[in-house]
Amino acid sequence: MKENRLPVFSVLDVEKRFLLRKGRNGPVELRALDGVRLDIEEGSSVALVGESGSGKSTLVRLLLGLDRPSDGRVLYDGGDLQQVLSRDRARFAREVAFVYQDARGSMNPRFTIGDIVGEPIRVHRLHPVQHIPQRVSELLERVGLPPSVAVRYPHQLSGGQVRRVAVARALAQQPRVIMADEAVAGLDVSVQASLLNLLRELVAELRVTLVFVTHDLGVASYLCDRIAVMYLGRILETGPVDAILQGPAHPYTRGLLDSFPRFDRPLRAPLRGEIPSPVDLPAGCRFAGRCPCVQPRCTSSDPVAQPLPGGRLVACFHPLSGQSGPT
Amino acid sequence: MDTLADTTLLSLDALSLARGRADVLDNVTFTLGRGQTVGLIGESGAGKSTIALAIIGLLRAPQVALRGSIRFDGVELTTLPESEYRRLRGNRIGLIFQDATAALNPCFTVGAHLAEPLSRHLGLQARERRQRSIELLESVGIGEAALRLDAFPHELSGGMQQRVMIAMALACDPQLLIADEPTSALDVTIQAQIMELILERVRARAASAIFVLHDLALAAQVCDRVVVLYAGQVVEEAPAAELFADPRHPYTRALRACSIELGERDALVPIPGAVPGLEDLPGGCRFAPRCERASARCAQTPPLVTDGTRRIACWHA
Amino acid sequence: MSAPRSMQVPAVPATRSGALAEGWSAVWAQRSARWGMGIVLAYVLAALFAPWLATHDPVAQAVEAAMQAPSTAHWLGTDSFGQDIYSRLLYGARLALAIGFGSVLLGMVAGVALGLIAGLAGGRIEWAIMRVVDGLLAFPELILAMAFLAVLGPGVDNLVYALALSFVGPFARTVRSDVLQVRAQPYVEAARLMGVPMREIVLRHVLLNVAPGIVVQAGIRVSIAILLESGLSFLGVGVVPPTPDWGLMIAEGRAFITMAPWISGIPGLALAILLVALNLLADGLRDALDPRSGETR
Numbered sequence: 001m002k003e004n005r006l007p008v009f010s011v012l013d014v015e016k017r018f019l020l021r022k023g024r025n026g027p028v029e030l031r032a033l034d035g036v037r038l039d040i041e042e043g044s045s046v047a048l049v050g051e052s053g054s055g056k057s058t059l060v061r062l063l064l065g066l067d068r069p070s071d072g073r074v075l076y077d078g079g080d081l082q083q084v085l086s087r088d089r090a091r092f093a094r095e096v097a098f099v100y101q102d103a104r105g106s107m108n109p110r111f112t113i114g115d116i117v118g119e120p121i122r123v124h125r126l127h128p129v130q131h132i133p134q135r136v137s138e139l140l141e142r143v144g145l146p147p148s149v150a151v152r153y154p155h156q157l158s159g160g161q162v163r164r165v166a167v168a169r170a171l172a173q174q175p176r177v178i179m180a181d182e183a184v185a186g187l188d189v190s191v192q193a194s195l196l197n198l199l200r201e202l203v204a205e206l207r208v209t210l211v212f213v214t215h216d217l218g219v220a221s222y223l224c225d226r227i228a229v230m231y232l233g234r235i236l237e238t239g240p241v242d243a244i245l246q247g248p249a250h251p252y253t254r255g256l257l258d259s260f261p262r263f264d265r266p267l268r269a270p271l272r273g274e275i276p277s278p279v280d281l282p283a284g285c286r287f288a289g290r291c292p293c294v295q296p297r298c299t300s301s302d303p304v305a306q307p308l309p310g311g312r313l314v315a316c317f318h319p320l321s322g323q324s325g326p327t
Numbered sequence: 328m329d330t331l332a333d334t335t336l337l338s339l340d341a342l343s344l345a346r347g348r349a350d351v352l353d354n355v356t357f358t359l360g361r362g363q364t365v366g367l368i369g370e371s372g373a374g375k376s377t378i379a380l381a382i383i384g385l386l387r388a389p390q391v392a393l394r395g396s397i398r399f400d401g402v403e404l405t406t407l408p409e410s411e412y413r414r415l416r417g418n419r420i421g422l423i424f425q426d427a428t429a430a431l432n433p434c435f436t437v438g439a440h441l442a443e444p445l446s447r448h449l450g451l452q453a454r455e456r457r458q459r460s461i462e463l464l465e466s467v468g469i470g471e472a473a474l475r476l477d478a479f480p481h482e483l484s485g486g487m488q489q490r491v492m493i494a495m496a497l498a499c500d501p502q503l504l505i506a507d508e509p510t511s512a513l514d515v516t517i518q519a520q521i522m523e524l525i526l527e528r529v530r531a532r533a534a535s536a537i538f539v540l541h542d543l544a545l546a547a548q549v550c551d552r553v554v555v556l557y558a559g560q561v562v563e564e565a566p567a568a569e570l571f572a573d574p575r576h577p578y579t580r581a582l583r584a585c586s587i588e589l590g591e592r593d594a595l596v597p598i599p600g601a602v603p604g605l606e607d608l609p610g611g612c613r614f615a616p617r618c619e620r621a622s623a624r625c626a627q628t629p630p631l632v633t634d635g636t637r638r639i640a641c642w643h644a
Numbered sequence: 645m646s647a648p649r650s651m652q653v654p655a656v657p658a659t660r661s662g663a664l665a666e667g668w669s670a671v672w673a674q675r676s677a678r679w680g681m682g683i684v685l686a687y688v689l690a691a692l693f694a695p696w697l698a699t700h701d702p703v704a705q706a707v708e709a710a711m712q713a714p715s716t717a718h719w720l721g722t723d724s725f726g727q728d729i730y731s732r733l734l735y736g737a738r739l740a741l742a743i744g745f746g747s748v749l750l751g752m753v754a755g756v757a758l759g760l761i762a763g764l765a766g767g768r769i770e771w772a773i774m775r776v777v778d779g780l781l782a783f784p785e786l787i788l789a790m791a792f793l794a795v796l797g798p799g800v801d802n803l804v805y806a807l808a809l810s811f812v813g814p815f816a817r818t819v820r821s822d823v824l825q826v827r828a829q830p831y832v833e834a835a836r837l838m839g840v841p842m843r844e845i846v847l848r849h850v851l852l853n854v855a856p857g858i859v860v861q862a863g864i865r866v867s868i869a870i871l872l873e874s875g876l877s878f879l880g881v882g883v884v885p886p887t888p889d890w891g892l893m894i895a896e897g898r899a900f901i902t903m904a905p906w907i908s909g910i911p912g913l914a915l916a917i918l919l920v921a922l923n924l925l926a927d928g929l930r931d932a933l934d935p936r937s938g939e940t941r
Contacts, residue, residue: 051514051515051516052485052514064837066837089839092839093837093838100834105831106833107831108831108848110853120838123838123840123844173838188541188602189543190597193596196587197597200594215514216587217515221589221590221591242590245590257589261518262588263543263544267545267549268519269516269520269523
């Protein structure tokens with residue numbers, strides 16, 4: 001632990017299993033998370049990156065206290081999250097804001113935008129009631145919307161506008177941590193770019209901690225300083241964005257990077273096959289089945305995360321070294 | 328003209344399409360050579376998917392008002408009777424949609440989906456159909472093909488469903504493949520696999536393809552030529568490599584400037600304003616209200632001018 | 645591909661206090677709902693001012709004036725006891741509307757409460773409540789009301805209770821399923837994450853979104869209640885003669901349908917028009933209460 005500051009969130013060997021059915025030979029379980037370890041430092045911006053089925057959204061639900069881990073612990077400010085919640089749920093609710101992927105669905109369709117953005121202010125009594133409309137106007141302007149949208153309803157706004165309202169609502173509670181699940185997915189590039197710029201400005205300006213779930217490495221690298229690459233319920237590699245982009249240590253990270261469409265390279269599909277089912281995890285390394293550099297050892301034992309220089313961690317027996325590039 | 332007819336598979340000439348008061352397409356012109364792949368790019372509302380639907384005859388009068396011409400292999404499609412069209416669709420023109428889950432009927436097995444074009448267009452008997460279906464599934468990288476024939480769509484992953492769609496589209500060896508955002512619902516590693524597969528199958532058959540895409544970098548990777556659309560008009564068309572190396576139309580530049588590249592840390596430059604509604608389009612150049620180079624001249628509609636290998640509709644290009 | 649909306653937001657003033665007025669104007673904007681509302685209003689006014697509008701005592705019998713066709717003396721004719729049909733119709737409207745609205749209101753309060761508790765509590769409480777509701781729903785409304793009246797005896801107040809009881813089940817059932825559906829919406833989870841207290845989530849987020857369904861259902865149930873009330877009285881287990889009641893009037897005129905068709909025909913027509921109007925109004929309410937339908941108006 002550098003400095004003697006506690007991380008905002010610590011995820012300690014968390015497992016999350018979902019019971020699918022009670023089979024003849026014991027229960028059949030889906031392992032959404034399987035031994036996840038992660039520290040989120042105050043003021044950092046962390047991207048959780050992975051394909052669908054990697055467990056990134058499940059991890060966020062655990063961080064938000066919406067689900068409990070089946071095993072392991074989530075710490076908030078050094079205290080067990082469940083205890084923090086039972087002691088002072090209101091404080092946690094104010095300090096940690098969440099921006100949904102389905103921004104429109106996360107807003108009561110019968111509330112005006114003013115009610116929606118004003119709700120956290122009212123609930124946490126951050127401003128006197130008579131000042132709320134003024135504060136809502138400021139927030140809407142801050143996210144680049146005219147204050148007149150306060151009297152509209154969510155369904156009257158465009159997709160990009162609704163996402164901005166969701167950001168304004170998150171800011172309204174003056175959070176310490178903002179978590180967002182695919183908050184810019186499915187938008188046109190131009191709308192996405194302006195939303196990303198807004199988020200980047202806000203994070204820099206307000207010094208909030210950002211946890212951003214995305215499948216898009218480009219978005220992750222634009223917005224965050226750290227990346228955690230998830231695969232099949234485990235974090236395979238974490239580290240500073242630049243270091244990982246320059247030289248991915250895990251073969252999966254490199255596969256992801258090489259699959260990403262680029263202007264300057266021809267199309268390549270470096271990874272074969274698909275993410276396996278989380279119901280029966282393979283023995284050994286979970287990526288071994290698709291790994292281009294698999295060794296006999298990989299199929300028998302499960303690699304644990306080991307540190308690399310530069311604050312990086314990689315869960316691989318044979319981490320790659322050197323620059324990324326077509327091999 | 329004869330040589331042109333030989334190398335050109337599909338040509339759209341001054342195609343305009345209106346739906347009620349909305350001018351969805353205006354004067355869209357481009358050609359697609361045999362063995363070529365062309366990409367249609369632009370933001371939502373640009374008319375990319377509409378062009379695809381118009382070509383396959385799913386948007387026709389009286390549903391919409393269609394003007395101009397679509398010629399496919401020497402045949403005018405806009406006036407083609409529906410019965411003739413049915414012989415083209417799924418036979419000489421294959422289709423891949425964005426959402427395989429919605430496009431596959433949940434009540435039918437994979438085998439039934441594949442059998443339909445094989446019996447309708449090729450008139451194959453049950454035994455041949457089964458044989459051909461297995462070959463098709465194998466050709467799109469689905470293992471244990473004989474077993475998969477009896478699977479229902481929901482038993483397959485999104486990537487596998489997309490592969491089945493590709494197999495269906497290729498069942499009758501089409502000359503033209505139209506793929507409308509074929510991978511936007513898939514993860515990048517699967518996207519790369521599927522795109523590679525489509526390109527490989529198209530090239531193996533010397534077929535042509537139209538890709539509707541929103542990802543510029545992907546378009547750069549998979550298309551020979553790229554057509555940039557804005558509010559229903561073609562604003563620029565060029566060979567893919569040239570277009571992205573040196574975008575000339577201000578809109579193409581702006582799109583390029585707000586697309587994220589891996590490792591990009593410099594601020595993206597979003598395009599100011601929003602795409603205009605199709606019911607009240609600005610006169611003159613439609614991009615002018617959002618364009619940094621707009622001038623008084625832009626009040627007039629700029630013509631689509633050919634300049635070497637590219638075509639541009641801008642007074643300032 | 646849908647055309648995206650432009651960045652400018654139309655400057656339509658929609659203040660909080662204007663929400664109710666906005667709702668009414670949304671109902672008013674629909675032609676069929678306007679008709680429904682007008683007709684229902686006319687019935688309500690007729691019922692309220694029955695003592696002033698009536699030309700005769702509704703229960704005054706006059707054997708010499710029995711079964712008269714409509715005339716200047718008796719605008720809508722008389723029945724077999726010589727009672728004035730017009731006056732009886734007005735007083736009958738009072739009874740019909742009072743029983744209709746009263747029973748629905750009572751059934752709604754009980755049903756909504758049960759449905760909310762079941763939907764929000766879940767587990768055993770939900771199981772227990774829903775089994776009781778299943779029991780109530782197992783009997784057709786008419787049979788349930790008849791059984792209840794058979795125990796309590798006929799009379800207006802018992803009729804209201806009987807009908808209310810038959811509505812508890814349907815209300816509880818639909819409210820519960822609406823609550824389950826709304827509870828699963830991301831905005832309810834979002835409110836919870838934001839630290840909105842449970843009581844407020846129930847009132848502001850859940851009930852507010854369930855309410856339109858309840859209102860629409862209530863509107864339709866009023867017409868069902870009036871129909872059931874007339875039916876019960878027609879069968880002789882509801883209101884007792886000589887109380888002016890449409891069901892009784894229809895039953896009474898049944899024997900003379902060929903000689904004096906107006907005796908059953910006029911109250912029947914009055915009933916039919918009211919039922920249609922109530923249904924039109926309920927449909928209008930449903931459309932007006934959906935914020936998404938606002939675009940088209």
